[in-house]
Amino acid sequence: MKKNTGEQHLRFAVLAVDVALMTVRDGRLLIRLAPVHRPPHFPNSKGLPGGLIDPKETAEEAALRIVKAKGHVESTVYMEQLYTFSELNRDPRGRVVAVGYIALIPWDELSTSEREDTDDAWWVPIEEARGLAYDHDLIRKTAHNRLRARATYTTIVSKLMPTEFTLTDLERVYESILKTDLDKRNFRKKILKIQVLTALNRKRTGGAFRPAELYRFTSPSVKEIEIL
Amino acid sequence: MKKNTGEQHLRFAVLAVDVALMTVRDGRLLIRLAPVHRPPHFPNSKGLPGGLIDPKETAEEAALRIVKAKGHVESTVYMEQLYTFSELNRDPRGRVVAVGYIALIPWDELSTSEREDTDDAWWVPIEEARGLAYDHDLIRKTAHNRLRARATYTTIVSKLMPTEFTLTDLERVYESILKTDLDKRNFRKKILKIQVLTALNRKRTGGAFRPAELYRFTSPSVKEIEIL
C-alpha cells in the first residue's frame, strides 16, 4: 500500500455540492437555476446552485447552506442525497468531486421574494432546464428520475405540499411528477387507504363550485409505502 | 461569494472509497472484510476494503481497483454507488470523505484462491460482521438495506448468480437476501412471468434426484421490475 505520496496527492480534489432544488407550482415541476459565469467554458450560463464544502461541515450541511445562499430560500427544505459525481473532467478548470442533492420545498412556503425570478435565481419547468453548465444536465436528469421513482413507493411528495391541501391538489402534484393522468376515484381510494393523510374537517371555499375537504400529512417523515 | 481562502481551505479533505463487497455461498450472504491496523483507535480491527481515490481516476474506478487489491478479487464485479459519508469525525485521524459502493460477485466466479480466507481478507456472513472500524458498521448496514430493497424491484440478484443456475438456486439467493421463505410454486410463476430468464434446455444432473432445468438471465443489465 502506498503511503504519503505527498499532500497534493492526498488532497488533490475540491469537494463541492450541487443541489437540484425543486418545487411544484400550478401542476408544474420547477427546478431552481442559478447563473454560472466561468469563461471561457461557461460564459453567461445557467446551472444548479452549487458550491464548495467547508472544512467544518458535512456535505448535507453544505447543501443546506447553498440552497439558502444561491437558491435564495430561507424556509426549511427537505434534503436527500442523490449521487456523487466524480468524473475527471466534469469541471474543466480542475478536479471537482460533487455530492449531488435533491431538495424539495412547497411552493406555498416560499416567501414572495423567494418566488421571484431575480437576477441570480430562476424557477424553470424542469423539462425546459437544458444546456446547463458542467454536468448539471446529468445531475438534473438523475434527480428527476430519482424523484419520480421515490414518488411511487414513498411519501416524498409530502415535502412538496403545503401543510393544508385538497386531494385534487395532491393528485395534481403526483401527475406532474409521474407525467401520467391518474383516475380521480382510484387515486382517492388508494391514498386514503394507506393512512398517511389526516382530514382537517375544514373545507377550502372560494371557487364557484363545491368546497373541497382539506387534508394534511399525518407524519412529517418520508415513509415507504405500497406502490401508487 | 468567497474565493481563494487558500489551498488548505479548498482541498481540506481526503477522498476515499469503501466497498461492501458481497457474495452468496450456500444460501448465506457474505461480505468481504479486510484487516485495519490503525492504533490507537483501531488496532487489529476489521473493516471494509477501502482506500484513497487517485487524482486520475473516478470514484468507481478507485472502488474497482480496491476490490482487486484489498478484496483479492480478479474477476469482474458489479459496482453500484451506495452513499457518500461525510461526517466530520468518521475517521479520527482527519477529515476523510468516503464514497461507499456496493460490489457483487457470484461465488462461483471466484477462483479457488479468491474464495480462501487469507491473512488479509475474509468472507464472513453479513450479520456476523459487527464491530468494524471507522463507520463501517453503518456502511455495512446501509449496503445491506439497499441490496434488500433493490432485490425486490430490480434484477440486481443476477449479479450474484453464476451464468447457469436452477430456479431453486435463484430462490435460495432471494431467500438469503430477503431473509424470508418463499413459496416454491409462486416464486417460479412470478420469476418466469417477468421474462428475464432464458431456459437453456439443458439440465443439471448429478444428484440422486430429478435433474433441474438450467436458466440464465437474458440480459446482463440490472432492470427495474415489478415487486417480487
Add this chain to the structure above:
DNA sequence: CCAAAAGTGTTTTTCCTACACCCATGT
C-alpha cells in the same frame, strides 16, 4: 340556473396466496 370542480360505488379483471402430490434420477 348555469358553470365548475368535488365527491362517491360497483363491476370486472388481474394478481397474490395457500396448498399437496407426482416425477426423474442415483444408489
Add this chain to the structure above:
DNA sequence: ACATGGGTGTAGGAAAAACACTTTTGG
C-alpha cells in the same frame, strides 16, 4: 425400491382498473 430434490395446478380472496353521475357552491 427408496430417498432426494424437481416440478406442476387450482381455488379463493384481495387488490387494481375501468367507468359516470350527483353535489355544492359562486356568480
